[in-house]
Amino acid sequence: MEDESFDVDALIDGLIEREGGYVNHPADKGGPTCFGITEAVARAHGFAGPMKALPRDEATTIYRRLYWLRPRFDQVARRSSRVAGEHFDTGVNMGPAVATTFLQRALTALNRNAKDYADLTPDGRVGPLTLHALDAYLQTRGKRGGETVLMRALEALQAERYLRLAERRPANEAFLYGWLANRIGAIG
Structure with a gap:
């Protein structure tokens, strides 16, 4: 059974804090990111706006679905x-x-x-x-x-x-x- 104290929301929030907001580093092959979500991943999941405007709750949803539930973590x-x-x-x-x-x-x-x-x-x-x-x-x-x-x-x-x-x-x-x-x- 999952640890009672385990909180995936806190895990995702901590990750988003470490990743920071919008970044478009010229050396990053992944291109622009927001909250650590690449533009390609955001687009694949229906976000069509500018990466600077990616809502934090949408980033949270992507992390939960793609990086927590889908890989069975x-x-x-x-x-x-x-x-x-x-x-x-x-x-x-x-x-x-x-x-x-x-x-x-x-x-x-x-x-x-x-x-x-x-x-x-x-x-x-x-x-x-x-x-x-x-x-x-x-x-x-x-x-x-x-x-x-x-x-x-x-x-x-x-x-x-x-x-x-x-x-x-x-x-x-x-x-x-x-x-x-x-x-x-x-x-x-």
């Missing part, structure tokens, strides 16, 4: 609100499939050569096998300690990807400091 929250929060934040910044691949890779690496649960195929989808592995991991390692180690693994994968993005595309160096300062360790 709510199911992760039923097991661990800390992991779900990290998973959500990474999913917003890198895509839900990338975030889920990180979770699947970390769970596989932490299963003690499949003694605790079967290896996962990193397919980027939260399904029954991923949820079973997360349940088994938390049961085996203990909720608090297990969450802490899993969070470290997820953040390590995220940080490595940020460094790789900056190495492969020098224009991304404009964002690296902020990514590391505001994304790694921001949740949980």
Whole structure:
């Protein structure tokens, strides 16, 4: 069951605060954003106005639908609100499939050569096998300690990807400091 104290609205509000309002950075391949929502995503979900005018409540709706419910991160929250929060934040910044691949890779690496649960195929989808592995991991390692180690693994994968993005595309160096300062360790 989802943690009683878990509040997805607070998670989304915190994300929107970190993302800020309208931004149109010349080095950002995603183009203009508002509250962290790209213009392409806003358009795909029916917003036709100027990005500067994207209503905050519309951004909240998009985050809930595309980055929480559709990728089934709510199911992760039923097991661990800390992991779900990290998973959500990474999913917003890198895509839900990338975030889920990180979770699947970390769970596989932490299963003690499949003694605790079967290896996962990193397919980027939260399904029954991923949820079973997360349940088994938390049961085996203990909720608090297990969450802490899993969070470290997820953040390590995220940080490595940020460094790789900056190495492969020098224009991304404009964002690296902020990514590391505001994304790694921001949740949980």
